[in-house]
Amino acid sequence: MREPPQLINRYKWYEILGIYAGIAVFLTFVLAPFVEGFLVSLKPLSQLFSSPYRFIPENGSFEAYYTMWDHVPGFARYIVNSFVISGAATVIVLILVVPAAYAFARFEFRGAGLLLGAFLAVNMFSGAVLLIPLFRLMRSLGVLNTYFAMIVPGVAFLIPSAIWLLRTYMMRIPRELDEAAFVDGASHFYTLRRVILPIAKPGIVVVAITTFIGAYAQQFIYALTFNSKTEYAPLPVGLFAYFGRQEVVWNELMAAAFVGIAPAMIVIFFLQRYLVSGLTAGAVKQ
């Protein structure tokens, strides 16, 4: 049986039309580049510069998806690198941020407000602004051209927003739960592990996803500056390999971009299963 929509959800036909028109406009802007990119990846290179330009490929094929591996043999390695860098950054961020967010959400200590403010301020600089000082630092530590150089600055700049995000989530968990656990003799770490972590799981997943995406997007700058070894290069840098001396192999470049995103999509798809809401149902009477 289909339930009639609630009164508050009832719209006039022209309202519905307006809503969908709005959605269509924004979706077009978001999706058009993807669609075009995908279509380009299907076309043979010769067709790309034909005029009049056609969106729909004439005899499209997935050939570029095969040739790209031969053209740039290290491509699989770049994907793995990207993955390692982002994955490691995410894991490190989570390990550091979960206890920190709990502390900021629950304990009153001197300087808490100041620290949180400082985190916001750090967020306003992107790592890019600080590239030169960071480069000098890396050089004097002798860690240029390592994974370390690409992971650690990323982690440092991802921590503040992750703490803010998770702290807000944890503050919504009723404080009585901590108190009840404390009365029952649980230590802070026990409470964090047995009570807070399971309830905060959706928040932690959100933090993991945003951190992973952030790391994926950020690694480009760090990789470009702190790394010159091809075998450590992540995907965005690796894509440059399709920029040949004379011509850019557009169709393979697009195909490679799509293949490169795929693993990240799979991770996110896997994580979002944990994004169930309503985990606190029944904890306290609201």
Added chain:
Amino acid sequence: MGQLYLNKVQKFYGDFEVIKGVQLDVKDGEFIVFVGPSGCGKSTLLRMIAGLDATSGGDIVIDGIRVNDLPPVKRGIAMVFQSYALYPHMSVFENIAFPLRVEKMAEDKIKAKVEHAARILHLEQRLEQKPGMLSGGQRQRVAIGRAIVREPKIFLFDEPLSNLDAALRADMRIELAKLHRQLKATMIYVTHDQVEAMTMADRIVVLNGGHIAQCGAPLELYHKPANLFVAGFIGNPKMNMLPVTCKGTSAEGVLIDYQGQTATLPVDGTRAKAGETLTLGIRPEHLLLDTGDLNVTVVPTVIERLGAQTVAYASLDGKAENFCAMLPGTIGIRPEQPLPLGIKAADCHLFDADGQAFERRVSLTDIDLNLLGTTAA
């Protein structure tokens, strides 16, 4: 066992003194209820006993040991929160087992203890469910179960029933009273529900603005309130207050004058001085339809018919202050028609200018027997 002694316990929030030197001695196995208006510090006092809030001064002594600096578990207390505070991701079994798991107790012992608690609380069928699937009353029982398994010396309850509806609250009240008899543990119970306080308590502690206004058995507070605050707080509807003048004292009591009528109230009036203005208190349920030792005529403005009783709200001498009378259910009175009422001197309470009561000459054992007689009839 479960003795608790509070010695001049104080609590400051900044410069604001919330608990002003509370002195209380709780015997093992007693059921103590804290009542008082909102914001008087009931929860704060309970949380200090629990060890959730630090004390600013004084001692909390449990079984002869000063526990001010001990964490809750070491104090041997268990607390049930108003909001249940159940762990939503754990089954009922795991919720109840939580304190035992913290203690790292053996699995088979945990199972035995949880099942025992579940039997007492009628939760056997629910052990595998999550708290989100339970009703309010069941959730509260799970919270109580979590307290029971630890076998604490002292149970602390902060308004445990206030989130339940009236019918469920009445049921849970009876179950808690049973539980107290079964476990024979000391219980300290915070509520602002008078019925809960009167029916469950061995002794009621009335708190007012951070100090104890009076501490005593329920009927003692009802029949011998020590001051105006307790007189007004215990009893529903509230006690009526009339200004009277003291005309002198004698062996029988205090001779008072109310608008030209005089009567001798049987109270201990050694403190009273002739010419003083005193306050006479008379409970709505003690007003008579006959003439009494004192007589007043009121004009009811609102009449509530509850079936068993009729409650008439009236203004006295055209003043705004409501004068309230609780009369038989079948009485034929109408709004705006003058209603003569009588007051028996023996039913009166008398308070001095500072609001302190002159002790009434009623023996509490008599009252109890009398009450037994009337309920049996």
